Amino acid sequence: MNSASNKSAPQEYEVPSFRLEMDRFVVPAVTIVIGLLLAFFLLFPLYSILQLSFFEDGVVSLSTFTLDNFHKYFTTAYTLNALWHSLYVSFVTTIIVTIITFFSAYALTRTTIKGKGFFRSIIMMPLIAPSIMQALALIYLFGRNGLITAHLFETEWNIYGPVGIIVSEVLYCLPHSFVILFTTLSAVDIRLDEAAESLGASPIKVFTKITLPSAKYGIFSAAALTFNLTITDFGNPVVIGGNYNVLATEIYSQVTNLYRFDLGATISIILLIPSMMAFLLNYYISRKSFSMISGAARPFIPPSKRLKKVAFTIYSSLVSASIILIFATVIIGSFVKVWPYDWTLTLDHYTFPSIGGYSAIWTSFWISVIVGVIGSFLTLVAGYVMETRKPFFKQTLYFFSVMPAAIPGLVMGLGYILAFNRPYFPFYGTPWIIVINIVICNFTLGVLSSVSNLKNIDPSIEEASISLGGDTIQSFFRIIFPLARVAYFQNFTYFFMRSMTTISAVIFLVSASVHLAAIEIIMLDNDGWTASANAMCTCIIVIVLVVLGISNIVNKRTSHIPSGAAS
């Protein structure tokens, strides 16, 4: 065909053939690379845990298969208690959090109270701090020397133990649960409520017969997520749990204090079961709940009655006040000489002499920037390949991508030691293993948000690019990436935030040469530098806030260029 068409248009340029030949390999290559990455950094560590817990000395063979570790676990009262403790704490926390956040979400979606933006920002605040801040603050307020317990009421009672864990976990889980319920309640059509009311149903009837049932998927989903977060959390229980051991702290002490890697691996599997079940429940439900979201949902809310407004304003204020109290305690605690005796302001706690100054903070910062860039890029590429190019083993890749959310960070961390603590893995003991670990641990949410963002982009746009001669790489960088920019920034901040605040995923991976700020909080607190622990916590909060602010500004500055979601 070339001879004839060239005659008619001799001056025409052609799409370079070589590039298009190479293009055939781009999608399969990217798919395989991502698949291998996930297999190597997700499945291999998990396999190592299974290996060590089910086989003597981790040697896989028929004769070395053993259930001794599990037998030992279930027959030792102390370790078995950790399971009951974990289940108890998580169960109670789940109930409390779900109830609190349901009414918070209700107040912000179904009533006309004032200050919704404020209440919403406050309830989201725990996301910017490591899940240890709650425990630190509660100890300052209700500990043996607590401001409220020992000084205000002069009581002997203190919050260490299950109560402390539950309260701190409640305060930590609020934003996670709130987001789900807020989305659910904003999506469910308010007109259903109105229709019921117009037919003569009492407000309480409307609430129990319409509002609650229509939000049931959101409620279960939020509950499952809270349960998962609580049972896998390490930071809060290790600080405030006292002698009350839970599965996460038990894994840590088996490995760090007793060097029993095999028992640590065994408990990891025991922890994996309930957390995986909660995850699967959440995953299953949240798929279903999409169908509940009505396109006709209407943002207008009819004005609430005065009493309802007052009640919900007080309620939301109380929730906000408790969160602010936690933050205020940690921040103020880091600036006063001796809490709660000497209130003279000081910057002494910010010198961190015992850990060599600010190096851990800078390490954390740079690691988080790298995690943010790599994580958001990788998840966008993975989302693009899966959603738009539909490669051959899309389902497998998708399954691998959502798996990390089901695996507790501590378990992943332990798996990393078992799998990669070998001389032939050069990245072990360097910051890179931490970067990899955090990216993989948070892969799920990154991919899911990329996919949902890419779904907003009209598939014809991609086809238009192809028909004009664009190859995969050109289409991605010239069109898809600019259009998914908002998602990229959101994912960047998400990965950055997670990286700055995560404790459980990386506690096993810090080494003599690589320190992380969030981990140093535990170390400082352990060594009695409690005020410095608060100071470190404050530093993390400030850094996260600054980066959030910058990313917001960048987002707004570039908002004049239309993005995929806008069109």
Next chain:
Amino acid sequence: MSQQLVLKNINKNFGSLVAVNNVNLEIEPGEFLCFLGPSGCGKTTLLRIITGFEQPSSGTIEYNGQVINDIIPQKRDFGIVFQSYALFPNMTVEQNVAFGLKMRKMPKGEINKRVSEILKLVGLTEWKTHYPSQLSGGQQQRVALGRAIAIKPKVLLLDEPLSALDAKIRVKLRTVIKRLQQDLGITMIYVTHDQEEALSMADRIAIMKDGDIQQIGSPWEIYKSPTSSFVAGFVGTSNFIAGKKDGKNIKIDGYSLTVNGSDEIKQDIVYLAIRPEKILLIADHTNTDGYLKNNFIEAKAEVITFLGAVVQITFTVDNIEMNVDITENDFEQIGIRRGDNIKLYFPPDAFHLYAEKPGTVI
């Protein structure tokens, strides 16, 4: 010049669903061909097979004598215009038009020259620095057209390009597209479900149903001699009525009508189609010399619908609702009211006869 696009025995199945069923078609260079059919008839799938976004389950596509089945869309050099415009929202009008040229590594100077020519052609020169979101739907589709023709495609494929637009703009853009096609002498394949669009623009129309091409021909042929009852019903409107063979005549509700071509139909029951404008309304003063006595039918005017230049009168024969269209002029002269008895003449050569029952249309 044999830059002919030939489809040979094209089939496409999605699972058990047959989307395209053994399509054979030759598209001449410079031709404007329309695929017309109701939604789900396979016209878009056929278009996507030509573009290369879908692979046919069997059959070959040839361009210029060469099989192009295995040539990827990027190398086919076919321009595509999408129903949703599919402009790149992050690029200005200029950048959108230049995209395909950049992919071809055209030197910058030439790109600029080509882009301004194209923008002039589609009348968007003063909008070149705007983003698509700042343009109206009609303007956006003109950008999409410009972007597609900028690469001087061998064939331009348009997938319902006007169906997202307002009626008035739609009519205006028809002219724009038709003129572009004539000025550039480009081969165009145009998919639509809008018969008016197809009739007014195409050189040839391929009527599709359930993956089959039912009839292919000029708009005139399609309208004047629909070869199937589906086409008769889908293009324009037709009154359908079932009749029974009665010697040479056809019997309907007590009338025995003379119908040209009735002897060619073998079975007992035949289906007659007649366009509303072909039925004649007989007034007292009408000269009926030479009319066949047995082709008059009397009925009652049940509904009178005023449609502007045309007035439609609905009546019932054999429990079948039928329409007759008369000019607004005649309507005024004859002066019919609802409920009046009317006399209608069915010319024997106005019928189309079909062996199969017309399917429900639209």
